Amino acid sequence: MYLRCLRKLQTEGVERISSNAMAQRFHLSSSQIRKDLAAFGEFGIRGVGYEVDALANHLRELMGLDRTHGVVVVGVGNLGTALSRFPGLQRDTFRVVGLFDTDPAKVGSEVAGHVVRPTEELADVVAETGARLGILAVPAPAAQASYDLLADAGVTAVLNFAPAQIKERAGTSVRSIDIRVVLEELAHRSIALDVPPTI
Amino acid sequence: MYLRCLRKLQTEGVERISSNAMAQRFHLSSSQIRKDLAAFGEFGIRGVGYEVDALANHLRELMGLDRTHGVVVVGVGNLGTALSRFPGLQRDTFRVVGLFDTDPAKVGSEVAGHVVRPTEELADVVAETGARLGILAVPAPAAQASYDLLADAGVTAVLNFAPAQIKERAGTSVRSIDIRVVLEELAHRSIALDVPPTI
Structure with a gap:
């Protein structure tokens, strides 16, 4: 689900997004987003937000989508x-x-x-x-x-x-x-x- | 979701089922089932359970599936x-x-x-x-x-x-x-x- 959200942001050219903005955009809770994404590694930067491309690539790897x-x-x-x-x-x-x-x-x-x-x-x-x-x-x-x-x-x-x-x-x-x-x-x-x- | 569960019971020839049995079969909570189905009308009979066909037909009507x-x-x-x-x-x-x-x-x-x-x-x-x-x-x-x-x-x-x-x-x-x-x-x-x- 996060990957789908991030892809949508990528198609719109969004490079960085805060958990609050992501929460609003996709009708999620910002604390849940921070908790979920923290489980994957250190992607959020306080006051800056998430790097959309880096996070998407990491999720793709985790899901095994970097292989054929x-x-x-x-x-x-x-x-x-x-x-x-x-x-x-x-x-x-x-x-x-x-x-x-x-x-x-x-x-x-x-x-x-x-x-x-x-x-x-x-x-x-x-x-x-x-x-x-x-x-x-x-x-x-x-x-x-x-x-x-x-x-x-x-x-x-x-x-x-x-x-x-x-x-x-x-x-x-x-x-x-x-x-x-x-x-x-x-x-x-x-x-x-x-x-x-x-x- | 209830209609899908009921259809499965119909294909298996089940005519009546209690909320407890339905809860076990479909991994739901029996109190939630009773509450949800009570919202559609009086279908459950205490100690007997639900009439599978009657309930399925009623849900079909509610969902508009009795029309073309x-x-x-x-x-x-x-x-x-x-x-x-x-x-x-x-x-x-x-x-x-x-x-x-x-x-x-x-x-x-x-x-x-x-x-x-x-x-x-x-x-x-x-x-x-x-x-x-x-x-x-x-x-x-x-x-x-x-x-x-x-x-x-x-x-x-x-x-x-x-x-x-x-x-x-x-x-x-x-x-x-x-x-x-x-x-x-x-x-x-x-x-x-x-x-x-x-x-």
């Missing part, structure tokens, strides 16, 4: 294709190293500069590339089996877009983005704007 | 196409009513049963259909202008997938899903699993 993370994508339908072509997944921090599908019509085709491989080759690619991140863009019924495949291969964190409940295994965490749930929250908000609350 | 919400999608690239074909957006609760793009090569083509229209027709379609939800699946540089178009047309809630900061206007809330930020959190988690913390 190999990503494998399972499911090369529209969503998997969209994600594979995503500019943020072709860069130094995140780099797609393999695309996989079970559909023989897709295997062998080229997407985002990668040849789509059969899921049988997933474990080998993960072993060769050291990829630790996986993206699941498969239909709901295939989600668990695909997750298990990633977990077996040694992937430690999975981003799941299938609207399915994944049974998580030790060592391979899952973060699911369920578009339906997000839309439900949005729908509720749009109604709240339309109709004055009665409760 | 028209959704317009701006940007019909891979991501927009994937979202438009998403089964959850062809149903009674959420229904795609229009796809829009600025690319003349895409306008006029058919995607997910809809003819892609030029963005100039967005306001008319929103007026005709009463759609209040919009999905932004455009490249980052086009995000703000597309959001403004949706806001001008009367859309009240926007789900944004472009990795861009949207300047929100009164009456049209935005929820952004930034894949990069999600991946950064995942990367950090995968490192935390790999390397023992040193702090």
Whole structure:
């Protein structure tokens, strides 16, 4: 969260910011900010504030974002294709190293500069590339089996877009983005704007 | 959140549940559950618990999920196409009513049963259909202008997938899903699993 705030400040050209100003900007408590950031090291200078670039770089290092993370994508339908072509997944921090599908019509085709491989080759690619991140863009019924495949291969964190409940295994965490749930929250908000609350 | 918990119970065939059992299942406080759910009406029966179906239906109504919400999608690239074909957006609760793009090569083509229209027709379609939800699946540089178009047309809630900061206007809330930020959190988690913390 701090990194996101600092990035916003960077895009605005802010070089230094006090904990009070940061608190106001991002609706946080200034004492909490000072406490949290002190845990990372000596970044605040009394009366001057924080150096935005230095602090952002330090947080990036702490989060391991100064390394390259190999990503494998399972499911090369529209969503998997969209994600594979995503500019943020072709860069130094995140780099797609393999695309996989079970559909023989897709295997062998080229997407985002990668040849789509059969899921049988997933474990080998993960072993060769050291990829630790996986993206699941498969239909709901295939989600668990695909997750298990990633977990077996040694992937430690999975981003799941299938609207399915994944049974998580030790060592391979899952973060699911369920578009339906997000839309439900949005729908509720749009109604709240339309109709004055009665409760 | 309660609706999500109740749905999970429904898929497991649970018909009744006590606040204590619900608290244990979902890592909540039972007194908070009783307080929250009491605000919606008289659903809990002392010594019996909550009727899962009745409570879920009531929450669905409260959230406006018993109505049909028209959704317009701006940007019909891979991501927009994937979202438009998403089964959850062809149903009674959420229904795609229009796809829009600025690319003349895409306008006029058919995607997910809809003819892609030029963005100039967005306001008319929103007026005709009463759609209040919009999905932004455009490249980052086009995000703000597309959001403004949706806001001008009367859309009240926007789900944004472009990795861009949207300047929100009164009456049209935005929820952004930034894949990069999600991946950064995942990367950090995968490192935390790999390397023992040193702090």
